[in-house]
Amino acid sequence: MSTASSPSERRLSTGLNATAAASKARLRVWLRILKVSRMIERELRERLRMGFDTTLPRFDVMAALYRAEEGLNMSELSGVLRVSNGNVTGIVDRLVVDGLIVRVPVEGDRRAMIVQLTKKGRAHFSELAEAHESWVNELLRSVDASEAEKLIGQLGAIGSRLDRLKAAEE
C-alpha cells in the first residue's frame, strides 16, 4: 500500500476496513448463535428423551396447544412445526393415541377439525414445561438477570428485523 495516499484515500480505506471488520464480526456473532443454539437444542432433546420419553416436535405441538386453549387446526399446527421439521400428522396421531390431545369437530363446518389438549395432556405438558424451564435455567446459568434483559433486547431486535425481511419477501 502507498504511504503517499491522500487523506480522502485514507478515509476511504479506513471506511472499507471498518465495513469488512463489521462483516467479520457479524459472521462471528452468527457462528456463536449457531453453536449455542445447537448445543442447547441437543441437550434439551436428550433430556426430553431420557426424562420423559418424548421429542422436541411433540413438545412444540403441545406448547402451542397449551397456549391456544380453544385449540388449533392442522394448518396452524403445521406453521408451528415448520421450524422444527416435524411431521404434523404423525405427531398428532401419536399424541391422540397417547390420550394427550383430541380432535374435535368445528361447529358449523362439518369437514373441519381442531386439535385440543386433553386434561391429561395439559397436566403432562405442565410437567414437561417446568422441567424444560429448569433445564434452560441451568444451561444458561452464566447469564445473570441484567445480562439476560440485554440479550433479550438485542436478539429481539435481530428477530424483528428478520420478521420484516421475511414479510417483505412474501
Added chain:
Amino acid sequence: MSTASSPSERRLSTGLNATAAASKARLRVWLRILKVSRMIERELRERLRMGFDTTLPRFDVMAALYRAEEGLNMSELSGVLRVSNGNVTGIVDRLVVDGLIVRVPVEGDRRAMIVQLTKKGRAHFSELAEAHESWVNELLRSVDASEAEKLIGQLGAIGSRLDRLKAAEE
C-alpha cells in the same frame, strides 16, 4: 398474601421472586436464540439451494476441509457433521463425484484414507464462503460493530460454559 409479613419473610420472598424472574428471563433468552437461529439457518439453506444448488451439510464439510489443508479422516468429518445431522458418507460420495474433494491414502497406513478439497473444491468453497458471509452480514445488519463484539463475548461465555458441562458429562 399477608401484609404483616416480617422483614425476613419479605427478603426471602423477594429473593425467590428474583430467582423465578431470572429463570423466566433465561427461558426468554433461549426462545430468542432459537428463533433467530432457526430463521437465519432457514434463510441460509434457501439461499445456498437457490444460488448454488447446494446444502448446509455440504457447506459444513467443505468449510471444515478448507480450514484443514492436510485433510480430515471420516471420523473427524463425522464430528463436524454431528451437529448438522448430515450423513457423512453420502455427502462425501457426492462431493467426490462432483470433483470437489478427493479421498487420498494415508502414508504408512494402507487402510486409512483422508479427504481433501481439490483445487476446484477450494475455488468453489471460496465463492460459497464469500456469499455466505455477505448473506449473514445482510441478515444481521441491525447489529453494529460494538454491539457485535458484546454479543460475541456474551454468547462465547454461554458456549464455553456449555463446553465445560459437556466435558464434565463425558
